[in-house]
Amino acid sequence: xxxxxxxxxxxxxxxxxxxxxxxxxALVGMVLVRPDGRKARLVEVEAYLGTEDPGSHxxxxxxxRARIMFGPCGRLYVYFSYGVHWCANVVCGPEGTAxxxxxxxxxxxxxxxxxxxxxWHGQRQLxxxxxxxxxxxxxxxxxxxxxxxxxxxTAPTGGLWLVDDGAGAGGEIVATPRVGLSRGADPLWxxxxxxxxxxxxxxxxxxxxxxPEGPVPHxxxxxxx
DNA sequence: CCGCCGATCTTT
DNA sequence: AAGATCGGCGGG
Numbered sequence: 001x002x003x004x005x006x007x008x009x010x011x012x013x014x015x016x017x018x019x020x021x022x023x024x025x026a027l028v029g030m031v032l033v034r035p036d037g038r039k040a041r042l043v044e045v046e047a048y049l050g051t052e053d054p055g056s057h058x059x060x061x062x063x064x065r066a067r068i069m070f071g072p073c074g075r076l077y078v079y080f081s082y083g084v085h086w087c088a089n090v091v092c093g094p095e096g097t098a099x100x101x102x103x104x105x106x107x108x109x110x111x112x113x114x115x116x117x118x119x120w121h122g123q124r125q126l127x128x129x130x131x132x133x134x135x136x137x138x139x140x141x142x143x144x145x146x147x148x149x150x151x152x153x154t155a156p157t158g159g160l161w162l163v164d165d166g167a168g169a170g171g172e173i174v175a176t177p178r179v180g181l182s183r184g185a186d187p188l189w190x191x192x193x194x195x196x197x198x199x200x201x202x203x204x205x206x207x208x209x210x211x212p213e214g215p216v217p218h219x220x221x222x223x224x225x
Numbered sequence: 226c227c228g229c230c231g232a233t234c235t236t237t
Numbered sequence: 238a239a240g241a242t243c244g245g246c247g248g249g
């Protein structure tokens with residue numbers, strides 16, 4: 001799809017209505033936005049397929065934690081990881097199913113000082129590269145917490161949304177195994193810009209070395225192709 | 226850059 | 238007891 005440079009189109013509910021793997025591939029290159037100007041281009045995401053995916057929090061059904069994923073698509077699913085960090089997903093697919101896309105890493109492109117402040121731990125200044133490199137860091141840079149669980153990303157009133165600015169992913173998108181799973185680690189449902197320094201790991205970065213990878217079987221969501 | 230470990234809450 | 242993680246530390 002061709003869009004004039006600079007124009008920003010908010011992603012609609014329809015964008016998230018399809019298969020989480022297709023949504024994940026299409027999300028790479030899209031921009032996460034806060035009303036205060038914080039913006040970051042997604043370079044790494046993972047698809048989780050719900051009740052049929054042993055790696056998904058929804059594998060055991062609609063538990064209190066996984067409840068949001070069974071609702072409408074386009075909403076934020078936030079969970080607390082290792083008792084320390086928040087991680088953010090976008091719910092995908094029809095209501096009643098429970099797939100989602102985990103936002104793993106992004107390139108900061110707007111209000112970078114605000115992100116640095118949000119990530120400030122009282123020690124040394126963080127490099128730009130470390131602001132959004134990883135799901136926990138991305139959430140911290142954008143101030144996403146459990147209070148945002150269920151937030152509607154397709155409504156600007158939520159204070160957090162996603163746009164297509166027409167710039168694209170800026171490189172080839174490849175599929176690799178998902179990170180940090182003991183079950184469901186085989187399928188190539190992690191989508192990352194090959195060689196991106198903003199990714200938490202990649203085919204050309206140490207953590208991604210030697211891992212299998214493959215082409216992205218990407219079918220763009222029908223109404224946006 | 227790599228590997229190890231602890232933090233500290235949720236879920237099983 | 239393990240987990241969709243991260244930062245600090247030590248070593249190469």
